[in-house]
Ligand code: HEM
Ligand code: SF4
Ligand code: SF4
C-alpha cells in the first residue's frame with residue numbers, strides 16, 4: 165500500500181504533469197492563457213487576485229526551501245532548528261493566510277458574479293476543488309502541527325522532505341511517507357492530484373510567467389514569412405518551429 | 407537612415423456620413439464570434455461625444471500611450487516593466503465591460519412561441535455574458551448623432567480640455583463623425599506593454615498584429631493602447647486587434663472597411679519612414695511639435711537618396727514605385743492636409759485625418775451668407791474658435807495653427823473649384839492665399855473629390871517569393887485536411903487555429919449547404935465579407951426572397967427575374983454593379 169501511494173501514484177502524476185505540459189504546449193498554444201476574467205469584474209479581483217498570487221508565490225518559495233533544502237545544510241550554517249521553525253511558521257502563516265483569503269475572494273467571485281460564473285469551465289471547478297483542498301490541508305498542517313501541536317509535533321524536514329528528495333532522485337523511500345501524520349499524507353496526495361491536472365487547466369499560465377519582458381526591446385519586429393497562417397497545422401508531435 | 411515601409415490610411419472626414427457600414431462590414435469579416443461581441447475594430451464616433459470605450463481619450467485616467475519622464479526620455483505612461491509585472495495579477499487600468507457595453511441579444515423566440523395572451527409578447531433583451539434578462543443602458547453608439555449629448559457630451563475629455571466655459575447648448579452645437587481603426591503606430595505602446603512580446607510590427611509593411619499563439623492573456627496591451635484598439639476576447643482569453651485586413655492587403659486589395667466605405671473617403675497607400683528617427687521624433691519635448699516631427703520622419707519617396715537607401719534596405723522596386731504614387735504621401739506631405747489623431751500619445755499613429763470643414767460651412771450657411779466664398783469662410787474659420795480648438799485637441803495636441811491652415815486650404819479649394827465648375831475664370835489669388843499653386847490646388851481637388859479606386863488605393867501586392875507563407879495563397883495542403891473543430895475542454899477556441907483562407911472556404915461551403923440563414927447553433931454559417939471584392943452581393947447577407955430561388959451563392963448565376971436584387975454586374979440592390987468603385 166505504501167508503495168502504491170507513495171511511489172506509483174506520485175510518479176504517475178509527475179509523468180502526467182511533464183508529458184501533459186509538453187503535449188499541451190505542442191498542441192494547444194492557442195488555449196494557453198490566463199483566461200482573465202477582469203473584463204467582467206474588477207472590484208473583487210483587484211483585492212483577491214494579488215492577495216492570492218503574492219501569497220501563492222510565498223507558499224511556493226516556502227515549499228522549495230522546506231522540501232529541497234536538507235536540514236543538515238541549515239544546521240551547517242548554524243541556523244538552529246528553533247530559529248528555522250519560527251521563521252518558517254511565521255512566513256508560512258503570512259503567505260498561507262494571504263493565499264486562503266485571496267482564494268476565498270476569488271472563489272466567491274467565481275460563484276456570485278454572473279458573467280464570471282458563466283465563463284467558468286468544468287476544468288476550472290475541478291481545479292479549484294483540488295487547489296482549495298491542497299491549500300486548506302497545507303494550512304491545517306502548519307496551524308495544527310506547528311502552532312497548536314495537535315497530536316505531537318512532527319518535523320517534516322526529517323520525514324516528508326527526505327521522502328520528497330528521494331522521490332525526485334528516483335530512489336523513493338515510501339516508508340518515510342507512510343509514517344507521516346495523516347494531514348501531511350492527504351496534503352501530498354491532493355497536491356499530486358493537482359499536479360496531474362495542472363497541464364489541462366488554466367494553471368499552465370504559471371509556466372509562461374513573462375520574466376523575459378524585463379530584458380526584451382519594447383517593440384518587436386517580425387518578418388511576414390514567420391506567419392503561420394496558411395501552413396498546415398502542425399500535428400501535436402511535430403516540431404513547433406517553422 | 408534606416409528606411410522602412412508602412413501601410414497607412416487617410417480618412418477625409420468631410421465625406422463621412424456616419425453610416426457605420428465600415429464598422430458592420432469589418433465586424434462581419436473579423437469579429438462576428440462569441441467573445442468578440444463588443445469588439446469593434448472599426449468604430450465610428452460622433453464628436454463631440456465620449457467615444458468608444460467611454461472617455462478613452464482621458465489618459466490621466468486610462469494611462470495609455472507614452473509620456474516623457476523628468477529626464478525627457480520616453481516611457482510608458484502606465485509605468486515601466488517592473489511596475490507592469492508587479493501589477494499583472496490585477497491590471498489597475500483595464501476598462502471593464504461596462505465601459506464598453508454589455509453585449510446582448512433578444513429572445514426572439516417568444517414572439518412566435520408565446521401562448522395566446524392578452525398582451526402582445528415582446529422580445530426581451532438577454533445578456534450575452536450571463537444569458538439573463540438585462541436592461542440596456544449603453545452601447546457602442548449610444549450618443550450617435552449627438553443623441554442624448556445634452557446630458558453626456560460634457561464627459562467628452564476633449565471638450566473638457568478646451569474650456570470649462572463651453573456649455574453644450576443647442577445654438578453652439580457642431581458635430582462630425584470620426585471613424586477609427588487601429589493606428590498601426592510606428593511606436594506602438596500596445597506592443598511595448600505586452601509582457602509576452604506577442605504583439606509585433608511586421609517588418610515589411612508595418613502592420614501591427616497579435617500572435618494568437620503567443621498571447622497569454624496578461625491583458626496589458628489593452629491598457630497600453632491609448633486609442634483602446636486592442637480588445638480582450640473574453641471567451642478565448644486572448645487579445646485581438648484590427649489586422650489592417652492583412653490577407654487582403656497582401657494580395658493588393660484594400661481593407662474591408664475602406665472597400666465598403668460608402669463615402670469613399672478612405673485612402674490607402676505606403677509611406678517610407680526613417681526607423682532610426684522614430685524614437686527621437688516621439689520624444690520631442692513640446693507636444694505641439696509632434697505633428698511636424700512625425701511628418702518629418704516620413705521620407706520623400708522621390709528623393710534619389712531615399713530611393714537608394716530603400717533599395718539598400720531590401721524594399722522591392724515595385725514597393726518604392728507604389729510609395730511614390732501613394733495618396734497617403736501626397737495628402738500628408740505634399741498637400742499637407744492630413745493630420746494625425748492624438749499625436750500627444752507619442753505612439754506615432756499611421757491613420758491620419760483630413761479635418762472636416764463642415765462645422766464651419768454649416769455656420770456660414772446658417773447665417774445666410776455665401777458658404778463658398780473664401781472671404782466668408784476664412785472669416786468664419788478665424789471666428790469659430792470652439793470647433794477649431796476642438797479639432798486641434800484631436801489632431802494636433804491643441805495647436806490651432808495647423809488646423810487653421812488645413813481648413814483654409816480646404817475652404818480655398820472649395821471657392822477655387824466653384825469658379826471652374828461655374829465656367830468662370832479661375833482666380834489664382836485663392837490658391838496663393840493658402841500658399842499653393844493653381845496646379846497643386848487642382849491636383850488636390852482631384853485626389854480629394856474624384857480620385858478613382860486605383861488612385862485612392864495604391865497597394866502593392868506582397869512578394870511572390872514569399873507567397874508560400876501568405877494567408878490568401880495557402881497552397882501547402884488540401885483544405886479538407888483542416889479540422890477546424892473547437893476543443894471545448896480547455897475552453898472556446900483551444901487547439902490549432904484554422905488559417906483564414908481555409909476558414910473562409912469552409913464558411914462558404916457552410917453557407918451554400920446550410921438550411922437556415924444564420925442558425926445560432928452553427929456559427930460557421932455567418933456571413934463573411936473578408937473575401938468580398940465589392941462586386942455583386944455577398945451571399946447570406948440578405949434573406950432569401952420568399953418566392954425566390956433562395957440564397958444566391960457567390961459565383962453562381964444570379965436569378966435576374968427579380969429586380970432590385972441582382973448579382974454581379976447588375977445595377978440594383980445595395981452594392982450591385984461594377985461601377986460601385
Ligand atoms: C508568477 C506567475 C504568475 C502570474 C504572472 C500569474 C498571473 C495570473 C493572471 C494575470 C491571472 C488572471 C487574473 C484575471 O484577470 O482574471 C491569473 C489567474 C489565476 N492564477 Fe495566476 N499567475 C501566476 C502564478 C500562479 C500560481 C503559482 C497559481 C496557483 C497555483 C496561480 C493560480 C491562478 C488561478 C487559480 C487563477 C484564476 C483566478 C480566477 O479568476 O478565479 N497563478 N494568474
Ligand atoms: S493604435 Fe494600434 S498599433 Fe497603436 S498602440 Fe493602439 S493597438 Fe497598438
Ligand atoms: S482594416 Fe480590416 S480589420 Fe481593421 S478596421 Fe478595417 S476592416 Fe476592420
Ligand code: SF4
Pocket residue numbers: 421422423424425426427428429450583585666667668669670671
Ligand atoms: S462607411 Fe465610410 S461614410 Fe460610412 S461611417 Fe464608415 S467611414 Fe463614414
